[in-house]
Amino acid sequence: MLLEALRLRDFRNLRGIDIEPHSRFNLLTGANGQGKTNLLEGIYLLSAVKSFRQKTTNRNLINFEGEQAILEARIRRGGHVRKVRIEISEGGKKVYLNGESVRNLSDFFGTLNVVIFGPEDIGILKGSPSRRRHFIDRAIFNAHPAYGTESMHYDDVLKNRNALLKTPRLDESLLAVYDDQFIEWGTKILRRRLDFIEHFRPVLRRTFRSIFSADLEANIAYDISWIDGRFDEAQALEEEGYLEALLEHSLRASAGGERERGYTLVGPHRDDLKATLDGRDMRAFASQGQTRAFVLAMKIAEVTHLEERYHFAPILLLDDVSSELDRERTKKLFAFLKGRAEGQVFITTTHRDHIPLDDELKWFEIHGGAVSTTDH
Numbered sequence: 001m002l003l004e005a006l007r008l009r010d011f012r013n014l015r016g017i018d019i020e021p022h023s024r025f026n027l028l029t030g031a032n033g034q035g036k037t038n039l040l041e042g043i044y045l046l047s048a049v050k051s052f053r054q055k056t057t058n059r060n061l062i063n064f065e066g067e068q069a070i071l072e073a074r075i076r077r078g079g080h081v082r083k084v085r086i087e088i089s090e091g092g093k094k095v096y097l098n099g100e101s102v103r104n105l106s107d108f109f110g111t112l113n114v115v116i117f118g119p120e121d122i123g124i125l126k127g128s129p130s131r132r133r134h135f136i137d138r139a140i141f142n143a144h145p146a147y148g149t150e151s152m153h154y155d156d157v158l159k160n161r162n163a164l165l166k167t168p169r170l171d172e173s174l175l176a177v178y179d180d181q182f183i184e185w186g187t188k189i190l191r192r193r194l195d196f197i198e199h200f201r202p203v204l205r206r207t208f209r210s211i212f213s214a215d216l217e218a219n220i221a222y223d224i225s226w227i228d229g230r231f232d233e234a235q236a237l238e239e240e241g242y243l244e245a246l247l248e249h250s251l252r253a254s255a256g257g258e259r260e261r262g263y264t265l266v267g268p269h270r271d272d273l274k275a276t277l278d279g280r281d282m283r284a285f286a287s288q289g290q291t292r293a294f295v296l297a298m299k300i301a302e303v304t305h306l307e308e309r310y311h312f313a314p315i316l317l318l319d320d321v322s323s324e325l326d327r328e329r330t331k332k333l334f335a336f337l338k339g340r341a342e343g344q345v346f347i348t349t350t351h352r353d354h355i356p357l358d359d360e361l362k363w364f365e366i367h368g369g370a371v372s373t374t375d376h
């Protein structure tokens with residue numbers, strides 16, 4: 001997968017960007033506040049149609065002095081070239097694929113796959129469960145574009161169900177309809193996540209071992225807090241109807257509490273990932289170095305998992321990584337990047353010297369939202 005051309009108009013402080021990236025490494029250098037992360041955000045948006053920055057509005061994405069932001073890319077995958085275009089105005093986003101308006105995002109998702117790694121990713125382990133759910137959901141989305149719309153369906157049912165649970169006189173027949181939808185979409189989400197974990201786990205284990213010198217076993221487990229007793233991941237995947245029954249039973253068991261509190265107490269929106277080293281909870285016991293190595297391993301494993309299981313190389317966006325990783329870890333990361341047979345990478349940095357790359361690269365200097373190409 002290659003981003004052959006990128007064009008941005010009035011996107012944040014990037015008023016007019018036209019670049020033709022290198023098929024391998026693209027270095028974006030510049031001082032702080034010049035627009036490096038914004039450029040990565042633009043690429044990310046062309047993939048996910050939303051930003052990776054939390055709580056951003058359409059207005060924030062459009063240049064302070066503009067009315068509309070335009071993002072365009074030419075993407076090559078296999079023998080095919082596709083053109084994507086996103087127009088952002090205050091009222092909403094319009095998506096185009098090869099010049100045609102996209103009505104259903106499920107027709108668009110999967111056109112461009114990106115994996116981003118930036119300084120705030122340390123929060124995957126240290127932050128709230130929602131950060132870990134976001135990690136797993138992004139990873140699945142890259143493998144199965146349909147997951148993007150499945151998650152939206154689940155979120156919609158959840159929202160409707162929660163609104164209904166808050167009404168003073170509960171419409172039981174409507175609740176029964178929502179329950180069916182909730183179980184249907186909830187099961188899909190759970191199955192995708194468990195399937196992901198099963199295949200991701202060995203890749204993570206191997207990756208962690210290769211980047212962290214001590215012989216520790218990294219592990220990750222899907223953590224469901226809303227069921228009593230033990231949860232058997234393998235059984236849940238193998239046994240037909242297991243997850244449906246689990247959700248149905250749990251909804252019934254929590255019916256009283258739900259009515260009291262006015263929201264849904266069970267389901268994948270409450271779940272978490274539990275990361276351990278040699279069986280010990282990362283969150284409670286890990287040193288900062290171990291935490292960073294673990295997060296790096298998760299990101300590298302996310303890419304490797306896509307390459308090995310789905311046979312394609314996503315585009316990597318590395319935002320200021322050398323500021324977050326120590327020298328040893330930075331070396332491991334770049335060894336991994338150079339060792340990939342293919343795969344396009346965009347790397348931002350304030351200091352060229354931080355990036356140990358000499359070959360197969362293009363260098364872009366970003367200053368005040370404008371880009372110039374240099375060759376040293």
Ligand SMILES: Nc1ncnc2c1ncn2[C@@H]1O[C@H](COP(=O)(O)OP(=O)(O)O)[C@@H](O)[C@H]1O
Pocket residue numbers: 011012013014030031032033034035036037038039059060061062063064065
């Ligand atoms: N909608 C916008 N219009 C104009 N400038 C913006 C907008 N949103 C953010 N910016 C500017 O973008 C700059 C930050 O860009 P960023 O890409 O995060 O910098 P860095 O190069 O450090 O990664 C800030 O100066 C900020 O004011």
Ligand SMILES: [Mg+2]
Pocket residue numbers: 036037038319320
């Ligand atoms: Mg930045």
